[in-house]
Amino acid sequence: MPQFDQTKTFDSIDRREHFSNLSVWLQLLTPLWSQRPFVELPVAWEKDYPAVARVLRNLTQDQIDAYESQPSDFTDMPEPFGQWASQALGYSSWPELETNRPAIDGLKRPRRVPGRKWEQVKHFTAAVIAHHPRKRSIWLDWCAGKGHLGRxxxxxxASPVRCIESDLRLCQQGGELADRAGLEVEFVNADVLETDLTDEFNVGGGVVALHACGQLHMQLIVQAVRHSIDFLAVAPCCYHRIAGQHYRPMSQAAQKLSLEFGKHHLRLVAFDEVVATQGRKNIRRREQAWRLGLDLMLREASGDDRYRSLGPVPRAWLTGSFESFCHKLAERELLSMPTGFDAAKAERDGWQRLVTVRALGLVRGLFRRPLESWLLLDRMLFLNESGYRVAGGTFCAPEVTPRNLMILASR
Ligand SMILES: C[S@@+](CC[C@H](N)C(=O)[O-])C[C@H]1O[C@@H](n2cnc3c(N)ncnc32)[C@H](O)[C@@H]1O
Structure with a gap:
């Protein structure tokens, strides 16, 4: 098993070696991150690590709440949990990127830019300015939203910016905000996956992307290389939003591995709740418990003991009763509900199962950041293989956004 040397920072070790060790580690421990307690109970690893499973299954709700936000604090666990946790911590560590703080210190939050978004934009910009070789440029803001970053x-x-965005309404609102601020910011209403943006790339200058989802930022990275863009700054998010059901690695280093990620594995990266409000957490818990309650009932009624993946539901369905939630979902998915089902019992069973699912999910949770690190490294290695100098690290605190990793590449 590769060991991460905790005395070294990511900067001081070879990136390829780090990626290779992380890949071996993920490969060896595949059952721990690939199986979802939501879908399979008991989870297959429970028989290999019965002491770990026993302790987890006896945790209280409060303990689960605490450990979910800080799994590495979980010190009273039987081994090898502690080993997994410390290895995971090692593979999660990234340096803070150099930023130009004085440049952003005097900035005032513009009206209509939400507080946390503003913090993200400021810190991202401070990193860009610290790393970009020329101060003046022509910028391309990829999947720009209303163009807060571009502005x-x-x-x-003091440079012109082109914001590319597929949502016409956001382009219009962004255009108005830029005009009001008297800035040279233009919007291009285009779908980056469907449109040939050669002309935009040929203008030259740097390209930035703050929280462009999976396929969108992968497309940017590929296109930036194809068009020999000089400077690129990307903070990825929603790694699971990819074309197809399986992840296709970008770098040659990753393509050589037998490590495979399905879309549902990639979802793990987005499972952190650092910045979710208590209200949101409560709604999410209710949805999980209700889905589990319905799932148990359907398994029992059909005699078919498998998890049924039912699509997203409108938020309004979660504000009524469990019983009406079941009826609405069953009607939409053409499922037959058992006649005269005991809704109160099914709901209770769902809540109970949720406690076990969350407790056993603490093991999977350890792999969230290492998996994100692996995906970031895949992008960095691809850029490196394509002739770029690449830096990676955090651009802000996780409380500002849990997706706080960023790649800076130049040639
Ligand atoms: C998470 S938001 C980020 C927006 C902005 N960069 C920010 O940080 O505020 C992602 C943006 O990508 C846009 N988008 C989604 N699919 C797109 C596509 N195929 N082409 C262009 N933009 C797209 C969405 O409309 C949305 O504004």
């Missing part, structure tokens, strides 16, 4: 970059670098 900030335009203001701080």
């Amino acid at each position: 900030t970059l335009s203001e701080l670098t």
